[in-house]
Amino acid sequence: MSGRVLIVDTDKSFVxxxxYSLEQDEYVIEHAGSAAAAMELLNRKNYDMVLTEIELPDSNGLLFCQNLRTISAVPLIFITNVDEDIKKILALEYGADDYLVKPFNILELKARIKAVLRRYSNKLQESDGNVIEIRDIRINTVGRKVTCKDKNISLTGKEFDLLYVLASTPGKVYTREELLERVWGYAYYGDLRTVDVHIRRIREKLEKDPKISEYIITKWGVGYFFREK
Incomplete structure (x- = not known):
């Protein structure tokens, strides 16, 4: 597995x-030293993966990730000196796919890149195109945008991923464990209640009355599914 990777970091020696290591696996590597330079490249070119430090000279890496998710669903992994649980959790909430603290074993990074790319590829294959439309909900997987009854719905990265998994296979019941694996993967830092919290937040944004769900239905004792009709 190979592809085009953008590295966003100011440490030239590290980059x-x-x-060198990633090119041994036939990845094509490009580099940006700031969030602004990275966004300029991302607006002009297609990448298969973004690897970014959380501490950038012109922006917080979390804000960079959040801004990126408004234009692209490209997989993103933080590779950073910042070893703080709250930053890891926020990174995943804002749409990052994984978080690895320096120094790390390069073989572990390569394994995580491959795992993220596999998950991303599987998501794309689940849909016949870039847009999923069910009743009055429209999900654009390229821009990661959601509208409900023609109203734009602002979702965090993991809220979008969770809604996408459910809506891409309407009627299929997912257990909490399955949703954790599909959405958070091995980069997960919480427990099963995380799924319930994210479902509640999505309902609050989609539903007139979150207590009476029209879209995401609870299968008591099992999990959740997206209503087909």
Whole structure:
């Protein structure tokens, strides 16, 4: 598995070593030293993966990730010196696919890149195109945008991923464990209640009355499913 990777980091020595290692696996590597430079490249080119430090000279990496998710669903992994649980959790909430603290074993990074790319590829294959439309909900997987009754719905990264998994296979009941695996993967830092919290937040944004759901239905004792009709 290979592809085009954008590395966003100011440490030229680190980037040089990482570039060399990934090029051994036939990845095509490009580099940006700031969030602004990275966004300029991302607006002009297509990438298969973004690897970014959380501490950037012109922006917080979390804000960079959040802004990126408004234009692209490209997989993103934080590779950073910041080893704080709250930053890891926020990174995943804002749409990152994984979080790895420096220093790390390059083989572990390569394994995580491959795992994220596999998950991303599987998501794309589940849909016949870039847009899922069910009743009055429209999900654009490229821009990661959701509308309900022609109204734009603002979702966090994981809320979008969770809604996408459910809506891409309407009527299929997912257990909480399955949703954790599909949405959070091994980069998960919480427990099963995380799924319930995210479902509640999505309902609050989609439903007139979150207590009477029209879209995401609870299968008591099992999990959740997206209503087909």
């Amino acid at each position: 040089k070593g990482l570039r």
